[in-house]
Amino acid sequence: MATRNEIESLIFYVLGENNRQLMIKSGLDGVSKDNRVVALRGLQDLGWIGHGGLADYEESYSLTKEGRKIVANHPELRDLEKNVQGHITALREVDGGSNGPRKDALKKLIAIQCDMSNWDSALLNCFVIRKIAERTKDVDALAFSFYYQGRVEVAQNRWEEALESYLNAIEKYMEAGDRKGVCLTNCALGIVYGNKGDHASAIRCFESSLSMARAIGDKHSEAKALGNLAIIYDLEGRTEESENASMSCLGYFVEIGDLQYSCRISNNLGVLNMSREKYDTAAEYFGKTIVACRTTRDMEVLGAALVNAGYCFARTNENDKSLRFTDEAISIFKEPNNLNMLALAYRNYGYLEFHNANLQKGFEWFEKSVRSAKTSGVEDTYAACCYEYGMALIKSATDPRLARKLLKRSSTVYRNIGNLTLANKAEATLAGF
Numbered sequence: 223m224a225t226r227n228e229i230e231s232l233i234f235y236v237l238g239e240n241n242r243q244l245m246i247k248s249g250l251d252g253v254s255k256d257n258r259v260v261a262l263r264g265l266q267d268l269g270w271i272g273h274g275g276l277a278d279y280e281e282s283y284s285l286t287k288e289g290r291k292i293v294a295n296h297p298e299l300r301d302l303e304k305n306v307q308g309h310i311t312a313l314r315e316v317d318g319g320s321n322g323p324r325k326d327a328l329k330k331l332i333a334i335q336c337d338m339s340n341w342d343s344a345l346l347n348c349f350v351i352r353k354i355a356e357r358t359k360d361v362d363a364l365a366f367s368f369y370y371q372g373r374v375e376v377a378q379n380r381w382e383e384a385l386e387s388y389l390n391a392i393e394k395y396m397e398a399g400d401r402k403g404v405c406l407t408n409c410a411l412g413i414v415y416g417n418k419g420d421h422a423s424a425i426r427c428f429e430s431s432l433s434m435a436r437a438i439g440d441k442h443s444e445a446k447a448l449g450n451l452a453i454i455y456d457l458e459g460r461t462e463e464s465e466n467a468s469m470s471c472l473g474y475f476v477e478i479g480d481l482q483y484s485c486r487i488s489n490n491l492g493v494l495n496m497s498r499e500k501y502d503t504a505a506e507y508f509g510k511t512i513v514a515c516r517t518t519r520d521m522e523v524l525g526a527a528l529v530n531a532g533y534c535f536a537r538t539n540e541n542d543k544s545l546r547f548t549d550e551a552i553s554i555f556k557e558p559n560n561l562n563m564l565a566l567a568y569r570n571y572g573y574l575e576f577h578n579a580n581l582q583k584g585f586e587w588f589e590k591s592v593r594s595a596k597t598s599g600v601e602d603t604y605a606a607c608c609y610e611y612g613m614a615l616i617k618s619a620t621d622p623r624l625a626r627k628l629l630k631r632s633s634t635v636y637r638n639i640g641n642l643t644l645a646n647k648a649e650a651t652l653a654g655f
Contacts, residue, residue, distance in 0.1 A: 419601030
């Protein structure tokens with residue numbers, strides 16, 4: 223549990239400004255509610271406080287293990303991990319800066335919050351920076367706010383909203399003459415179209431991003447566009463093209479020491495091998511991704527790798543590992559309500575229960591996975607969940623009518639998004655049923 227003094231001590235430590243310390247010398251009640259909420263959200267994003275306990279600032283809070291350590295020792299900023307140092311520095315700059323420096327600090331903070339999957343905080347700061355940008359007529363900052371708002375909406379499977387945000391971003395980047403911004407936003411638009419099942423539009427956006435990246439000599443953006451093209455190739459069953467593109471990207475990101483994007487490509491290669499039913503090889507890629515993501519604190523990729531590894535372990539009868547990894551993934555995706563990834567996690571639970579002969583529980587999880595996948599709007603996830611549920615019904619000789627309906631739906635969706643390999647697989651199962 224946390225006392226008010228402990229929470230104040232943490233805020234003194236994070237903000238580190240003498241004038242701020244004087245303002246709250248007699249407690250945070252003297253600070254405006256907005257500033258108080260921002261400070262407390264920063265402590266939550268750092269993982270130093272959680273809900274529950276005593277603090278009594280509109281909500282109650284408890285100190286985490288890390289929070290207790292900071293209160294007890296007050297280490298020098300330079301003694302903390304590098305990513306934590308950057309996070310605290312950005313919080314201090316946002317708190318103390320005038321409009322110009324504050325905009326730059328907000329940009330830094332939003333990027334950090336997105337990398338850590340602190341989506342609510344990132345979205346609120348996007349609105350803050352937009353207000354400043356509109357007042358100062360800063361087109362580049364406006365573009366930045368729309369771009370990162372789109373990133374938050376993608377993480378929450380809000381595809382139409384993300385599409386609108388990215389289109390606003392690309393318009394502002396073009397107005398500002400920022401070719402790199404246009405390049406990055408085209409890549410982001412491709413991800414939205416890909417998740418909506420519109421692969422032709424996704425490929426067009428990725429190829430536009432790739433072309434512009436090459437024109438401006440941006441190797442990093444070129445590799446990102448190529449990596450995303452690899453995902454679409456995999457979804458369409460073009461596995462050899464997908465693997466070649468992914469391996470090329472991985473080599474580049476490893477060479478420049480970009481651990482964060484290396485993790486993303488490693489996860490993609492795991493998915494590629496998983497689609498080939500090479501579960502041991504896929505699990506190796508996911509295992510490396512998980513270890514690296516714990517260092518980079520990229521919760522989005524960590525969660526995806528945990529879900530994927532959980533499925534591989536379920537398929538190789540390593541049930542304890544599968545359950546542990548899937549449970550951790552659920553804890554990551556539950557709060558932002560990422561229905562796409564939750565659907566895949568529910569599928570894992572269904573597979574585990576089914577193979578432990580708990581048929582009814584298994585069917586309940588499979589049904590939940592199908593509902594969540596449909597609501598998420600991610601077509602390939604919906605097709606995969608329908609297929610798993612249908613196969614379970616066939617193997618258990620339960621409700622053949624529903625099994626046929628699910629496999630037909632899976633086949634139709636796979637065919638619509640261009641994955642003829644998996645569409646044919648579902649149809650072959652139907653034909654032999």
